[in-house]
Amino acid sequence: MKQALLEFALRRPRTVYVLALLLVIVLGAQIPRIVIDTDPENMLPAEQADRVFHNEVKREMGLHDAIVVGLVEAEEADGIYTPANLGALHRATEKILELDGVVPQDLMSLAVADNVEQEARGALRFEWLMPEPPRTREAALAIRNAVERLPLLEDTLASGDGRAAAIYVPIVNKDESHRLAEEIHAITTAASAEFDATGDWHITGLPVAEDTFGYEMFVQMGISAPLAGVAIFLLLWFFFRSLPLIVAPMIVAMVTVIATMGLLIGMGFTVHIMSSMIPIFLMPIAVVDSVHIMSEFADRYRPGRSQEDTMREVVGHLFRPMLFTSVTSSVGFASLALTPIPPVQVFGAYVAFGIMLAFLLTIVFVPAWVSRMKPSSLARMQALLHRDDGDSPLAAALRPVGRFALARHRALLLAFTVLFAASVVGITRIEINDNPIRWFKEDHRIRIADQVLNRHFAGTYDAWLVLDRTRDIDRAALDEQVADILDAAPAATRDTWRDIAPPPDEAIGAEQLDRLMSALEDRLFDAEGEELDALDALLREVEAVARETRYFQRPEVLRWIQTLQEDVEQSGVVGKSNALPDLVKTVHRELLSGEAEDFRIPDSSAGVAQVLLQFQSSHRPQDLWHMVTPAYDRAVVWLQLSSGDNQDMTRVMRHVDSFLEDNPPPEGMAVRWAGKTYLNVVWQDAMVKGMVGSLAGAFVAVLAMMIILFRSVGYGLLAMLPLTFTITFIYGLIGWIGKDYDMPIAVLSALTLGLSIDFAIHFIERSREALARSGELRSAMAEVFEEPARAISRNAIVIAIGFTPLLLAPLVPYITVGIFLASIMAASALVTLVLLPAVMQPFLGRTARTSEAT
Numbered sequence: 062m063k064q065a066l067l068e069f070a071l072r073r074p075r076t077v078y079v080l081a082l083l084l085v086i087v088l089g090a091q092i093p094r095i096v097i098d099t100d101p102e103n104m105l106p107a108e109q110a111d112r113v114f115h116n117e118v119k120r121e122m123g124l125h126d127a128i129v130v131g132l133v134e135a136e137e138a139d140g141i142y143t144p145a146n147l148g149a150l151h152r153a154t155e156k157i158l159e160l161d162g163v164v165p166q167d168l169m170s171l172a173v174a175d176n177v178e179q180e181a182r183g184a185l186r187f188e189w190l191m192p193e194p195p196r197t198r199e200a201a202l203a204i205r206n207a208v209e210r211l212p213l214l215e216d217t218l219a220s221g222d223g224r225a226a227a228i229y230v231p232i233v234n235k236d237e238s239h240r241l242a243e244e245i246h247a248i249t250t251a252a253s254a255e256f257d258a259t260g261d262w263h264i265t266g267l268p269v270a271e272d273t274f275g276y277e278m279f280v281q282m283g284i285s286a287p288l289a290g291v292a293i294f295l296l297l298w299f300f301f302r303s304l305p306l307i308v309a310p311m312i313v314a315m316v317t318v319i320a321t322m323g324l325l326i327g328m329g330f331t332v333h334i335m336s337s338m339i340p341i342f343l344m345p346i347a348v349v350d351s352v353h354i355m356s357e358f359a360d361r362y363r364p365g366r367s368q369e370d371t372m373r374e375v376v377g378h379l380f381r382p383m384l385f386t387s388v389t390s391s392v393g394f395a396s397l398a399l400t401p402i403p404p405v406q407v408f409g410a411y412v413a414f415g416i417m418l419a420f421l422l423t424i425v426f427v428p429a430w431v432s433r434m435k436p437s438s439l440a441r442m443q444a445l446l447h448r449d450d451g452d453s454p455l456a457a458a459l460r461p462v463g464r465f466a467l468a469r470h471r472a473l474l475l476a477f478t479v480l481f482a483a484s485v486v487g488i489t490r491i492e493i494n495d496n497p498i499r500w501f502k503e504d505h506r507i508r509i510a511d512q513v514l515n516r517h518f519a520g521t522y523d524a525w526l527v528l529d530r531t532r533d534i535d536r537a538a539l540d541e542q543v544a545d546i547l548d549a550a551p552a553a554t555r556d557t558w559r560d561i562a563p564p565p566d567e568a569i570g571a572e573q574l575d576r577l578m579s580a581l582e583d584r585l586f587d588a589e590g591e592e593l594d595a596l597d598a599l600l601r602e603v604e605a606v607a608r609e610t611r612y613f614q615r616p617e618v619l620r621w622i623q624t625l626q627e628d629v630e631q632s633g634v635v636g637k638s639n640a641l642p643d644l645v646k647t648v649h650r651e652l653l654s655g656e657a658e659d660f661r662i663p664d665s666s667a668g669v670a671q672v673l674l675q676f677q678s679s680h681r682p683q684d685l686w687h688m689v690t691p692a693y694d695r696a697v698v699w700l701q702l703s704s705g706d707n708q709d710m711t712r713v714m715r716h717v718d719s720f721l722e723d724n725p726p727p728e729g730m731a732v733r734w735a736g737k738t739y740l741n742v743v744w745q746d747a748m749v750k751g752m753v754g755s756l757a758g759a760f761v762a763v764l765a766m767m768i769i770l771f772r773s774v775g776y777g778l779l780a781m782l783p784l785t786f787t788i789t790f791i792y793g794l795i796g797w798i799g800k801d802y803d804m805p806i807a808v809l810s811a812l813t814l815g816l817s818i819d820f821a822i823h824f825i826e827r828s829r830e831a832l833a834r835s836g837e838l839r840s841a842m843a844e845v846f847e848e849p850a851r852a853i854s855r856n857a858i859v860i861a862i863g864f865t866p867l868l869l870a871p872l873v874p875y876i877t878v879g880i881f882l883a884s885i886m887a888a889s890a891l892v893t894l895v896l897l898p899a900v901m902q903p904f905l906g907r908t909a910r911t912s913e914a915t
Contacts, residue, residue: 067425070429088327102740104405115736126634133224133348141220152194157230162233175188175190177211236272239269267522274497284869285340292865316422333408335467336407354423357379385766388417389763389822397755400747405751525734528590561581577691581596581603606671616665616666617727620727621727625717629700637701642714690741717732780821783889824845842898
């Protein structure tokens with residue numbers, strides 16, 4: 062196969078060019094169909110239990126992703142409560158309500174909030190808190206006084222310090238967040254200008270961060286890959302000083318990137334944060350084999366000799382190590398398919414495909430290209446390369462490295478052992494954490510908005526504690542009570558019950574009980590005498606069961622939720638919680654005296670039901686159903702968090718677990734988590750466990766391939782040393798410097814495994830050949846630290862510099878990848894060129910000397 066491919070390339074180069082062009086045209090035509098996806102929910106499979114439950118809660122409770130808009134006044138003595146600032150807030154609310162993609166009935170703002178007050182004892186008055194912009198200072202301060210009496214508004218829609226007001230903008234589709242944020246920005250700017258408001262507007266929220274990241278990620282894709290291409294082109298020209306020659310690897314890289322991304326998009330996959338980095342990953346990796354071929358071709362070629370024959374010799378010599386380095390690199394990335402994170406699986410699979418495609422293109426396209434080069438161009442290239450390689454700074458620097466590694470092998474082994482141990486300690490210090498807001502630089506307006514608004518409000522991040530009634534209605538007990546009544550009832554009553562009651566084998570829920578009560582009430586109007594008494598008894602019995610089924614109307618249950626709220630707000634991360642007890646206590650206070658002593662939960666279920674019935678006369682009755690279902694069998698506690706970091710969410714979860722252990726929920730209640738901040742914790746945990754498994758599996762697979770390649774367990778283990786040390790060192794460094802372990806950091810292990818083994822394979826393969834020729838390790842190393850070491854160093858430099866355009870990105874994950882990948886390449890090359898000779902010296906050096914003496 063190797064020979065057939067090579068002969069085809071050398072004999073039919075134009076056909077190779079046409080095939081490469083067709084590959085670009087066919088797969089490149091798929092790229093305009095690109096769909097960007099930055100939703101962290103998609104880090105989990107669609108059928109994952111926590112994700113399914115989260116979406117079920119959103120659907121049942123009518124909850125939506127929301128953009129958080131804040132107006133902050135730092136100078137005015139009355140803070141946000143001035144006619145100008147509240148006027149701007151009111152106008153902005155009006156205009157935002159008109160935007161396409163907003164859920165208007167659920168928008169939260171002081172301009173559309175209800176003010177509940179006592180009209181008379183036992184009667185309430187619901188009025189809009191701010192039906193129009195206040196015209197006077199007194200009117201503005203009256204709004205402040207009203208807010209202070211409404212716990213559901215304070216620190217949510219108006220900050221406790223009176224310096225900020227917020228608008229929560231629920232949206233139909235979170236993929237529209239960036240567009241809506243831009244339109245809201247224009248609206249708020251115009252509103253402030255209209256009223257001469259002095260406050261500053263800020264826009265944040267996880268949907269905005271995620272969708273804006275997608276927009277900027279798309280822009281970055283169009284910048285980073287071309288910049289990487291330019292950087293690699295300049296480096297190759299610096300190393301080889303032949304423009305005709307270096308065009309070949311650049312074409313290989315571009316065809317690889319276009320074909321891989323085109324295939325990914327054509328197969329229907331969305332481009333996530335990880336897959337957006339595929340071009341920048343493949344661009345430098347795709348030229349690795351070309352550098353080896355060009356280096357050895359220049360070393361072997363001589364003017365007057367056929368370039369086809371020289372290329373046959375070069376490819377024949379390098380094909381096996383290049384194949385194994387490509388396969389092992391592919392295995393490293395393909396191992397990501399073992400993680401339970403779909404975007405990471407796609408990233409790993411397509412980078413693995415791209416690496417193998419680059420290998421195939423390299424052994425076909427590069428020989429075809431070189432075979433068409435003019436002999437004069439090859440002669441100039443060969444002369445320049447030999448001149449530069451003999452006297453270049455790179456060559457001069459590498460030779461002493463080899464001698465030093467052999468001469469100081471004991472000290473080096475000790476130093477590497479100490480560094481390895483320190484790295485292991487560093488790994489134990491790694492903290493798993495992520496937050497989509499932190500994907501932006503600190504000076505990004507979303508990051509600034511997040512800091513400002515979370516300083517003033519209870520929190521712009523949310524998590525939901527979902528409380529479910531778990532005990533079903535006892536149908537048998539109901540039937541038994543009804544049977545006692547029917548035994549003494551007239552025949553007409555028994556006939557009525559048979560007509561309206563659910564079938565005996567059917568479970569009864571809250572909806573069935575509601576229908577049953579309505580039917581009994583209708584029959585009561587026409588009944589009289591004994592039948593009236595019997596129907597009334599049946600109605601009272603069904604009502605008693607119905608009260609039992611309305612679990613979250615029970616005072617003892619609401620008081621337990623209140624205790625939970627009070628406790629969780631002591632966690633240090635939860636700024637505030639909002640739940641049914643807050644609404645019940647507020648309405649109950651206004652129904653009675655309006656004083657603080659009546660700010661409590663009623664003593665009976667009937668009292669709670671009366672309070673909730675009164676609330677449903679408000680302008681926003683639908684707000685009740687965001688807290689509890691109409692059947693009162695599920696309730697949600699909305700936690701406002703001032704931080705979206707996974708570590709902080711985990712602290713809250715542990716705090717709640719501790720509370721539940723000390724204060725078990727009432728009988729018949731189950732407690733579960735939902736919300737975007739919680740889902741981030743779930744997929745991060747899944748990612749870490751998956752990455753450990755995938756790395757272990759890939760490590761074993763690569764070790765097996767090394768043993769097969771070198772036909773030696775010893776050499777196989779030796780080849781694994783650089784990647785083992787590099788992975789340990791890089792992750793140890795991450796732990797020591799306090800960098801959070803997030804998604805980009807997680808996938809670095811795959812790249813380290815793939816590329817570190819690449820350097821080791823070439824080093825060991827060339828060392829064995831040299832050792833076989835010379836029979837003495839020192840002479841073999843002197844040979845290896847010429848062209849082979851230069852090729853390894855060039856590759857490390859090309860790959861490292863190829864990733865440096867990421868440092869110019871405005872997005873933190875790209876910068877992180879750029880910094881650490883450059884570090885990985887430097888560490889991999891250094892460990893290969895220093896550690897391997899030091900390890901080989903005490904073993905192979907003695908073996909070689911013994912063999913020579915014999």
